Amino acid sequence: MSEASARESTGVAGLDTILGGGLITEQNALLRGPPGVGKTVFGLHFLSACDADETALYINLGEPTAYVERTAAHFGLDSPSLQILELAPTAEEFAEGGTYSLFSAAEVEGPPLVSEIIDTVEERAPDRVFVDPITELRYLTTDDHQFRSQILGLLDFLRDAGATVMMASQSAPDSPDTDLQFMTDAIINLERRRDTLTIDVPKFRGPSPKRGPHTYEVTTDGVEVWPRLHPDVPAVEFPDERVSSGVPELDKLLHGGLQRGTVTFFSGPTGAGKTTTSMQFVKEAAGRGNYSVIFSFEESKRTMVRRSKALNIGLEEMLERDRLDIVEVRPGEYTADQLTSMIRDAVTEDDAEIVLLDGFQGFKQNLRGFDDDRGPVDYLVSIGRYLREQGVTTLVTNEVHDITGQFRVTEEATSNLADNIVFLRYLEYNGSMEKVVGVLKMRTSDFEDSIRRIDFTEYGVTVGDPLEGLTGILTGTPRFEGSSRSETDGER
Known part of the structure; x- marks a missing residue:
């Protein structure tokens, strides 16, 4: 020198x-x-x-x-x-x-x-x-x-x-x-x-x-x-491959899974299963021996681990095998730059394959140091660009407030940040509340344009066959067209 x-x-x-x-x-x-x-x-x-x-x-x-x-x-x-x-x-x-x-x-x-x-x-x-x-x-x-x-x-x-x-x-x-x-x-x-x-x-x-x-x-x-995150680091070479959820029917919706190095929003109302569905990709990554990190903005690590056990996802085992880290982000505990530094460390030091930001509303509310109301979106854009360049698959859960009624993907103009959008939705059917899953957008590939029923049980996440003969699903009030009720009931 x-x-x-x-x-x-x-x-x-x-x-x-x-x-x-x-x-x-x-x-x-x-x-x-x-x-x-x-x-x-x-x-x-x-x-x-x-x-x-x-x-x-x-x-x-x-x-x-x-x-x-x-x-x-x-x-x-x-x-x-x-x-x-x-x-x-x-x-x-x-x-x-x-x-x-x-x-x-x-x-x-x-x-x-x-x-x-x-x-x-x-x-x-x-x-x-x-x-x-x-x-x-x-x-x-x-x-x-x-x-x-x-x-x-x-x-x-x-x-x-x-x-x-x-x-x-x-x-x-x-x-x-x-x-x-x-x-x-x-x-x-x-x-x-x-x-x-x-x-x-x-x-x-x-x-x-x-x-x-x-x-x-x-x-x-x-x-x-x-230091503030600027996605100006050199892009790394990474294989052109799909990241599987481990749920065959969900992967079919995604034509084989999520493209590596993309940003995916899991959007839906509270309790629809956004976090659980996204954790399936974390579980599958751990099964391949790869490391993921979850930044939880809305629930504690203890609650997340307990819930995953009841759903046969097993976050505790992943933590014990050093295949996962869960970071609780409590209100006011971290600055936005501190969070991005932790994300950068997870990539450069721990070689993370998946980064899950669980709760965009909490991301906006819990972090300090945003310049203005646009600040959270700008930071999320920087995070997404940086992780794309590093070949990391980014998952973001985003809550919408409407449980049924007019379909809405996000509460604000954030859908353009996502390469992929997976939506989960409630519908009232035959006197009970059901949950469905579908794909609205995949920027890098084609996808299945049907909607499937999704269930969360002690055996894990199960996704059914495409729902046929029902219209108005996205409004939350479906009706039959061209199929009998018994045929649709049999698809359960």
């Missing part, structure tokens, strides 16, 4: 991914954000990512050093290579009435702040420097011109010393840092949007970073960043 393209890890894997490998060596980055978004923790991650033969310098212009040390220890970021240079005024200095001033480079005749930085850098020769916060220097200079001159001089000095620099900026409407943004090589924006923390990189002197905003959290283990 050439010196110009050498990278320094930020210490946060997700941020490194966004930047394309980390910060460029000997460049500087401005870490902007209001109080409480984790700037100090980001900086500590950056300093702790030093190699064993490197050194790091924390130039502290804000919090007391004891607080910084406690923070570093709390997150396990107290690297032995770290030195803290405290330049913030201490309580003792204030009590003694001491002065606290910054002089220009031509005025370093006393113990000014700049000379302390210079002396420490020359003595320590740090490979990484974090200045927290750089905006504090604004209050220690006489005017904006002197502030800009001092910052430019400091950055040039640190670059000449061979250091890669990260600086925190306390950005606020009443305290703009526009001048700092012009002077730096990279800008990393941290922001709190309602209940979600976001990170974006609007400026980077180097290869373009991944578009955001992305989401992150400050957890007990430090900062975790989840």
Whole structure:
């Protein structure tokens, strides 16, 4: 790797991914954000990512050093290579009435702040420097011109010393840092949007970073960043094959099964059997020795396993054989970017054949970090495109509210996202409620255009022969045309 393209890890894997490998060596980055978004923790991650033969310098212009040390220890970021240079005024200095001033480079005749930085850098020769916060220097200079001159001089000095620099900026409407943004090589924006923390990189002197905003959290283990999913990874080669449900009559409806690498919606009202039908494909994949993952937005893992046992699907056995993982997605627990990161891991690390998103309504309601009302659909489009390119078969259950009456595939304009649409429907027949299944759309192949009765029993999923002689099935109120009732009853 050439010196110009050498990278320094930020210490946060997700941020490194966004930047394309980390910060460029000997460049500087401005870490902007209001109080409480984790700037100090980001900086500590950056300093702790030093190699064993490197050194790091924390130039502290804000919090007391004891607080910084406690923070570093709390997150396990107290690297032995770290030195803290405290330049913030201490309580003792204030009590003694001491002065606290910054002089220009031509005025370093006393113990000014700049000379302390210079002396420490020359003595320590740090490979990484974090200045927290750089905006504090604004209050220690006489005017904006002197502030800009001092910052430019400091950055040039640190670059000449061979250091890669990260600086925190306390950005606020009443305290703009526009001048700092012009002077730096990279800008990393941290922001709190309602209940979600976001990170974006609007400026980077180097290869373009991944578009955001992305989401992150400050957890007990430090900062975790989840890059936004963009389906821009190279497509993989995968066989042109069908994914079977293991139910012969259902496969007949699909002309042999679902095409691998497609997105299928299972649409219907509550209780019609959308999840159970889609789990048949998961069961069959496990029987072939392949791995699947279910993201459940509407019921617990325990309930799903118990129900599958009653239907002879056996999710528990699949879990025990590591052929399946079930992820419960409770309301507000994950951001949308966090979910897509888990999907990406299931594909790249576990080689998932099937990804089942169980409950599109829950997908919309349970996740945090959507930009607007269109956000859930846009994310689902990105997920579908990414999984198609990776040869993964995607299943999505989608609830419609009408149990009978006017036929509707989806509650909103999402049907265009699907390559295939399998619908399940209630109908009132002979004084009882029956369930039927049919295929409305298959983008990559032909399909059977009939409708079949579907039952869910302790023996599993059973699908009957095509229903003939009945019309009006999709309205929920069928009637006979051209067949006797006894002939239709015999098809059960």
